[in-house]
Amino acid sequence: MIPRPQSHSHALGPGVTGPELLVPTSALLERPPAPTPLTPSCGGHAFMVDPLQLHEASSHGDAGGPRQHTKYPYVTGTSVIGIKYKDGVMIAADTLAAYGSTKRYKTTQRVVKVNNHTILGAGGEISDFQHIQTVLNELTDEDYRMDDGIEQTPSEVYAYLGRVMYNRRNKFNPLWNSLVVGGVQPDGMPFLGMVAMQGTHYVDSHVATGFASQLARPLFRERQHDDMSEEDALALIHDALKVCYYRDKQSINKFQVAKATASGITITEPFCLDVKWDYELFKQPTKWAVGAW
Amino acid sequence: MFRNQYDTDVTTWSPQGRLFQVEYAMEAVKQGSCAVGLKSDTHVVLATLKRSESELSSYQRKVFKVDDHMGMAMSGITADGRVLCKYMRNECLNHRYVFESALPVGRLVKQVADKHQISTQRSWKRPFGVGLLVAGYDMTGSHLFNTCPSGNFYEYKAMAIGARAQAAKTYLEKHYESLPPCNMDELIRHGLRAVQACLQDSELSSSNCSIAIVGKGMPFTILEDAALEPYVSAVKEEDQPAIAEPDAVVDATTVVEAEMVAEPAVDNTEAAPADEDEGPRPMEI
Numbered sequence: 001m002i003p004r005p006q007s008h009s010h011a012l013g014p015g016v017t018g019p020e021l022l023v024p025t026s027a028l029l030e031r032p033p034a035p036t037p038l039t040p041s042c043g044g045h046a047f048m049v050d051p052l053q054l055h056e057a058s059s060h061g062d063a064g065g066p067r068q069h070t071k072y073p074y075v076t077g078t079s080v081i082g083i084k085y086k087d088g089v090m091i092a093a094d095t096l097a098a099y100g101s102t103k104r105y106k107t108t109q110r111v112v113k114v115n116n117h118t119i120l121g122a123g124g125e126i127s128d129f130q131h132i133q134t135v136l137n138e139l140t141d142e143d144y145r146m147d148d149g150i151e152q153t154p155s156e157v158y159a160y161l162g163r164v165m166y167n168r169r170n171k172f173n174p175l176w177n178s179l180v181v182g183g184v185q186p187d188g189m190p191f192l193g194m195v196a197m198q199g200t201h202y203v204d205s206h207v208a209t210g211f212a213s214q215l216a217r218p219l220f221r222e223r224q225h226d227d228m229s230e231e232d233a234l235a236l237i238h239d240a241l242k243v244c245y246y247r248d249k250q251s252i253n254k255f256q257v258a259k260a261t262a263s264g265i266t267i268t269e270p271f272c273l274d275v276k277w278d279y280e281l282f283k284q285p286t287k288w289a290v291g292a293w
Numbered sequence: 294m295f296r297n298q299y300d301t302d303v304t305t306w307s308p309q310g311r312l313f314q315v316e317y318a319m320e321a322v323k324q325g326s327c328a329v330g331l332k333s334d335t336h337v338v339l340a341t342l343k344r345s346e347s348e349l350s351s352y353q354r355k356v357f358k359v360d361d362h363m364g365m366a367m368s369g370i371t372a373d374g375r376v377l378c379k380y381m382r383n384e385c386l387n388h389r390y391v392f393e394s395a396l397p398v399g400r401l402v403k404q405v406a407d408k409h410q411i412s413t414q415r416s417w418k419r420p421f422g423v424g425l426l427v428a429g430y431d432m433t434g435s436h437l438f439n440t441c442p443s444g445n446f447y448e449y450k451a452m453a454i455g456a457r458a459q460a461a462k463t464y465l466e467k468h469y470e471s472l473p474p475c476n477m478d479e480l481i482r483h484g485l486r487a488v489q490a491c492l493q494d495s496e497l498s499s500s501n502c503s504i505a506i507v508g509k510g511m512p513f514t515i516l517e518d519a520a521l522e523p524y525v526s527a528v529k530e531e532d533q534p535a536i537a538e539p540d541a542v543v544d545a546t547t548v549v550e551a552e553m554v555a556e557p558a559v560d561n562t563e564a565a566p567a568d569e570d571e572g573p574r575p576m577e578i
Binding site: 146148149150152153155156159160163186 | 391393
């Protein structure tokens with residue numbers, strides 16, 4: 001019998017005989033032996049993976065079983081809000097990463113600094129957001145290595161993320177995020193834009209993702225204008241965050257606000273807002289309910 | 294320099310630590326026709342002399358637009374230069390597609406210089422035989438770079454490469470300090486005068502030179518033939534030995550009268566004033 005490289009099946013996992021054994025050698029490709037799948041006498045599926053068949057299968061496009069793509073997000077963040085004001089932009093989000101209905105991680109940072117002029121907030125799958133941060137760090141590192149004082153501007157980061165998200169969407173393997181990019185451009189103008197998981201992107205004076213697009217947007221439409229002062233902007237952000245916390249079940253009373261101005265980026269420590277829950281009807285909610293016991 | 298036993302291969306060092314093949318490639322740049330670049334705070338101008346193979350053929354194209362904010366002039370083996378131009382245009386396009394913004398000039402020049410360096414360190418390649426003058430205006434201001442076959446690149450306030458470039462450099466060395474505040478017209482005229490210095494047998498005309506300009510609010514534009522005529526005329530007018538007119542009066546837009554150009558053109562290369570009896574000078578109109 002011709003000695004052939006053997007490997008355990010995918011079900012048992014990699015590592016025992018090494019993935020390199022799944023690659024057929026040139027000798028195998030030149031003179032492929034007659035295929036004899038070894039089935040165990042007890043009945044059941046053949047567990048020996050024939051590298052030649054695998055090679056042929058891969059050239060037909062479905063190597064080793066069906067390709068898996070992102071179908072559902074698992075650990076998610078909710079809304080992100082952003083507004084422009086006189087000196088720059090503010091982006092805010094809560095610090096919750098939920099695992100379905102469970103409020104699993106209560107100290108995630110969902111608004112981050114990208115470089116000295118750009119901030120990014122994300123809702124959706126947190127692991128994809130971490131991947132996006134890695135990718136953006138590579139961009140910033142490239143700027144550092146170039147050593148010419150030029151940094152990616154907020155609009156460039158926004159355009160880049162738009163291309164990344166659209167590209168992943170085209171592969172049917174999206175990064176499951178809604179991103180809010182903000183900052184101050186080199187000419188001093190504030191910039192604020194949003195990129196969705198399909199690659200849809202737009203710029204505006206105020207953006208909101210997730211629940212906030214229903215809850216906070218009316219507040220922004222009423223009260224936001226591009227030359228509002230910092231105190232007014234912060235008050236508006238707080239009100240919007242409060243509304244989102246009241247009405248979104250997947251949120252917590254712990255927020256961070258990132259601010260980008262011409263002089264730099266600041267991200268606040270997590271803080272909470274005053275919320276009122278002691279309404280009369282909340283005290284015994286089922287007291288007057290029909291059929292309550 | 295003369296032939297020696299260390300110059301056959303680009304990957305052979307000489308005992309003095311020189312790579313002769315690279316140096317010979319730089320000689321090829323010096324054989325090309327002259328290209329001059331100069332910049333002010335807001336604009337960059339490239340001026341080149343066009344050479345043609347014979348009277349029947351068209352002129353060899355030396356100035357290429359790379360992107361709206363950047364362009365280059367080459368001197369040397371133009372086929373190599375075309376390949377680099379295609380590469381630069383591709384990089385700019387890709388950058389615009391991904392980032393929706395202009396690729397900073399210095400970064401692209403660095404990439405081009407790295408491409409040059411690769412061919413100086415592979416035994417199966419030969420160095421590029423072309424020098425580029427890259428002119429561009431990006432968010433950090435106006436830039437003029439010179440790349441050379443060795444893989445080095447330098448940023449310049451003004452530079453000339455190619456045949457008889459030293460004459461142009463002499464002119465530029467005299468005038469480079471007055472360049473930064475220049476406006477577009479003045480800069481073009483400086484460029485034409487610099488390139489005129491490189492001419493040996495012929496005189497400056499709108500058919501044997503070309504100008505390219507890029508700057509703040511001005512996308513890369515090539516001026517040739519008819520578009521260049523006013524500037525060439527202006528330069529020739531100024532070169533008339535001045536009787537009582539200061540040069541500063543010359544304004545390019547007023548010197549379009551072609552009939553005025555026809556008479557004194559022949560005297561351009563001579564120093565003797567011959568137009569004292571030719572009537573009022575055009576600037577007076």
